[in-house]
Amino acid sequence: APLLADKLIEPGNIVIDVKTGISGAGRGGDSKFGYAESNENLVPYGLLRHTHMPEIARTIEQLSGGSAAGLVFTPHLVPMTRGILATIYCRGRASTGQCLDAARRFYAGRAFVRVTDKPPQTKWATGSNLAFVSYAADPERNLVIAMGVVDNLGKGAAGQAVQNANLICGLPETAGLDGLPVWP
16 A cells, blocks of 8 residues: 555556465355365465455555556465465565655554564464564566565454444544564
8 A cells, every 4th residue: 555655566467465364264154164174275265356356456546546457366275273464566666665664654653553674474463453564675677575464353354343443432543452462
């Protein structure tokens, strides 16, 4: 988002590769998300028409003013219970420093976003409402890689619901959500 807002990347050629723990793929009667099927396995799902594609495309277009026509989003189920790591490949001539600076400005004052110099790891967010973001860029190759990590059971729907309820009720945004992450 910060890179789109600052026009540091091209909106029409974004590839999003997501690794998600079993709990991030949803629940239901389908046994494909059971332990026996997930253990020692890596499975892509929601290919080409994932349920989140329209909202991702809409956000890209709103932030950039351009088209998200070349958007690719592929989540992969990994054999861990919780956590999501998104690696996003973009075209742009920005440096890593420019990307980090844009993110620090964009997320300034956001209680739960941490911009890091190192690539984030899922363990960092475990049991928290935190989101960790970082970047790696090679302007000579016209390549920017954005990375983000959340605990989908913390920052996921439950954390978002509490955060929104706090705002609606006039409570501090962080009420009930600012505990320490569960790591190691």
